[in-house]
Amino acid sequence: MNVEPKWAAKYGPRYYGIYRGFTPVLTILDPELIKTVLVKDFPIFVNRSLSTFKHEILSKHLFASEDEMWRRIRSITSPSFSSGKLRGMHVLMDKSINDLAAYFDKVIAKDIKELNIKEVMMGLTIDIIAATSFGTKTNANDDREKQNPFLVNGIKFFEFSWLKIATQTILPKKFNQLIGNTSRSDPRSTQFFIDLSREIVRQRKSQMHDKNFKKPNDLVQLLVEAFVYEEDLKKINYDHLTATDGVEVEETKTEHNSTSVKKTLSESEIIAQCIIFFVAGMQQHFCFQHNNNNNK
Numbered sequence: 454m455n456v457e458p459k460w461a462a463k464y465g466p467r468y469y470g471i472y473r474g475f476t477p478v479l480t481i482l483d484p485e486l487i488k489t490v491l492v493k494d495f496p497i498f499v500n501r502s503l504s505t506f507k508h509e510i511l512s513k514h515l516f517a518s519e520d521e522m523w524r525r526i527r528s529i530t531s532p533s534f535s536s537g538k539l540r541g542m543h544v545l546m547d548k549s550i551n552d553l554a555a556y557f558d559k560v561i562a563k564d565i566k567e568l569n570i571k572e573v574m575m576g577l578t579i580d581i582i583a584a585t586s587f588g589t590k591t592n593a594n595d596d597r598e599k600q601n602p603f604l605v606n607g608i609k610f611f612e613f614s615w616l617k618i619a620t621q622t623i624l625p626k627k628f629n630q631l632i633g634n635t636s637r638s639d640p641r642s643t644q645f646f647i648d649l650s651r652e653i654v655r656q657r658k659s660q661m662h663d664k665n666f667k668k669p670n671d672l673v674q675l676l677v678e679a680f681v682y683e684e685d686l687k688k689i690n691y692d693h694l695t696a697t698d699g700v701e702v703e704e705t706k707t708e709h710n711s712t713s714v715k716k717t718l719s720e721s722e723i724i725a726q727c728i729i730f731f732v733a734g735m736q737q738h739f740c741f742q743h744n745n746n747n748n749k
Contacts, residue, residue: 474623478502499523510647513722514729529718530726533675541670542585549580556594579607582734586727587646588653588671602645609642611735646731650724672730676723 457480460469467483481487490498500519511517515526532538553573560568576593583591583603593604620629650673657677660666668674718726 476502508643510721510725511643511728512725513719514725516729517725525716526718526722526726529679529716530676533672533679538670538675545584545669545671546581549577549584552580552592553577553594556592559595575608576604578734579604582607582731584671586672586730586734587649588657588669588673589649603649606639606642606645607731607735609639610646610732612639646728647724650727651720654720654723672727673723676718676726679718 460471461480461482464470465482467486468479468481470477470479472478481490500523501516513522513526515523515530518526553576556573556576573594579593580591583589587603589603591601591603593601653673654677657673661677668678
């Protein structure tokens with residue numbers, strides 16, 4: 454928001470307060486105080502600001518979780534985002550980029566004079582996220598005329614209703630739940646990604662013991678396989694866990710006590726992480742696009 458620098462100059466210099474609806478919000482400006490909150494006193498400030506709505510699945514992603522639930526999900530998902538695992542997704546990204554190059558070749562062959570590059574880059578973003586997050590093959594630019602359901606619902610997912618957002622911000626959470634105002638996105642597009650993720654997760658789980666199953670390097674597979682042992686969880690000192698700490702958990706089979714119990718993610722939790730991964734990727738696209746428009 455462009456107004457925030459003005460508030461900082463007027464009400465700073467270390468911090469200032471505002472109301473978001475009926476909720477008081479403190480904005481910290483002083484770098485040392487920010488460091489204290491985010492690092493030294495992080496265990497006190499683990500939770501993010503409370504959401505004004507609660508969805509039975511979407512509220513289970515890492516950024517909406519709180520306290521012990523957040524610690525458990527983070528400890529289990531952290532190994533899935535190691536540099537080695539992320540590098541394994543490059544192959545999937547390369548395939549999407551090759552599809553984009555093939556699309557440009559078709560455009561050149563047809564001697565098309567004008568091209569909406571904004572739509573093209575949106576298509577590339579959809580292809581990459583579909584491949585790396587949902588394990589789904591799309592070719593959004595070639596399929597645009599065919600109304601690819603992933604592309605259509607991906608765009609609708611970000612067509613927010615400002616009336617719904619205002620209602621969720623101002624009205625009490627219980628009232629929003631009562632009237633079914635539990636998502637800022639189109640409920641149909643939200644349900645599309647929930648159903649898609651659920652079907653993929655169930656397929657992957659059923660294929661886990663198939664010797665001929667070639668495991669893909671996508672987020673769904675990493676989350677389905679992600680686990681930590683009970684005794685490993687006990688070794689993690691959450692009181693000293695900072696926002697930048699990676700929770701290192703040995704993933705290879707070691708000599709664990711027979712009483713050890715695997716900690717896994719529930720189906721709903723895996724679905725929630727996949728959807729927030731999709732949301733984060735799309736938001737990066739929109740931010741990049743917004744910054745480019747401002748620089749023109």
